[in-house]
Amino acid sequence: MFFQDGLTGSAWGDWANYTDSPLRAFENELGVQAPVGFWDPAGLSADGSVENFKRRRQTEIKHGRIAMLATMGYITPEITGKFPGYLSPSAKLAFSDIPNGLAAISKVPSGGWAQILGYMAYCEISQDQSAGTPAADGDFGWKVLTAADPEEKTKKLAAEIANGRLAMMAIIGMFFQDGLTGSAWGDWANYTDSPLRAFENELGVQAPVGFWDPAGLSAD
Numbered sequence: 552m553f554f555q556d557g558l559t560g561s562a563w564g565d566w567a568n569y570t571d572s573p574l575r576a577f578e579n580e581l582g583v584q585a586p587v588g589f590w591d592p593a594g595l596s597a598d599g600s601v602e603n604f605k606r607r608r609q610t611e612i613k614h615g616r617i618a619m620l621a622t623m624g625y626i627t628p629e630i631t632g633k634f635p636g637y638l639s640p641s642a643k644l645a646f647s648d649i650p651n652g653l654a655a656i657s658k659v660p661s662g663g664w665a666q667i668l669g670y671m672a673y674c675e676i677s678q679d680q681s682a683g684t685p686a687a688d689g690d691f692g693w694k695v696l697t698a699a700d701p702e703e704k705t706k707k708l709a710a711e712i713a714n715g716r717l718a719m720m721a722i723i724g725m726f727f728q729d730g731l732t733g734s735a736w737g738d739w740a741n742y743t744d745s746p747l748r749a750f751e752n753e754l755g756v757q758a759p760v761g762f763w764d765p766a767g768l769s770a771d
Contacts, residue, residue, distance in 0.1 A: 577589055577596055577604055580604075580608070581608075581705070581708050581709050581712055582608070582611075582709060582712040582713070582716075584709065584713060595607065602682070605682065605687070606682070609680070609687050609688070609689070611712065611715070611716075612688075612689040612711070612712065612715065613689070614715070614719060615711070615712060615714070615715015615716060615718060615719060616689075616711075616715060618715060618718035618719040618721070618722045619714060619715055619718040621718070621722045622718045622721045622722050622725070625651065625652060625722070625725050625735050628651050629651060633645075633646040633647045633649070634646040638659070638660075638663065639660050639662070639663065642660060644658075644660065651734075651735070652725070652729040652734060652735050653726065653729045653730060654733070678691060689711075750762055750769055
């Protein structure tokens with residue numbers, strides 16, 4: 552209330568009254584969606600720099616796309632199964648021998664990782680992504696999901712940013728859960744080493760959250 556009153560002149564003042572905000576430079580950008588609006592709790596855009604905003608937006612789109620692919624990469628093998636044949640014929644390593652999730656990191660041969668990293672490098676350097684280029688805005692010429700109608704295209708681009716944000720949260724959650732339980736959707740019961748088990752039968756531990764201590768205050 553103090554914060555809102557100081558900015559708008561009322562404890563429940565209208566954002567429109569805060570006319571001096573440098574964030575107004577970005578309130579009509581893609582990704583500004585109701586009900587939050589332009590959300591920048593860390594104040595990264597407080598200086599009003601368009602250059603910095605565009606650089607961060609370029610990074611956000613890129614990371615969102617990677618996270619969407621990574622999330623689907625976690626889910627798809629569980630649903631459809633693995634490819635037939637061998638990942639490495641010389642090592643007699645079949646695709647079915649590779650576990651899902653983080654456990655796959657140590658199973659993929661070094662040659663496989665070299666190919667993955669090589670392809671990532673190619674994606675980075677194959678097009679000019681400097682400021683002002685189409686690639687800097689995420690346009691690499693792949694138009695499968697675009698639209699001729701400008702309004703529909705804007706809607707799809709906004710949806711991509713929103714889905715990318717969700718995927719970034721999802722893939723981090725999968726990594727965290729996989730690391731603790733051995734599976735991206737593993738059972739909490741598998742995390743037998745948790746020091747929090749000392750408190751899981753205390754009052755206040757309620758479904759569906761269970762013992763909730765995101766700051767780790769009870770980790771000792």
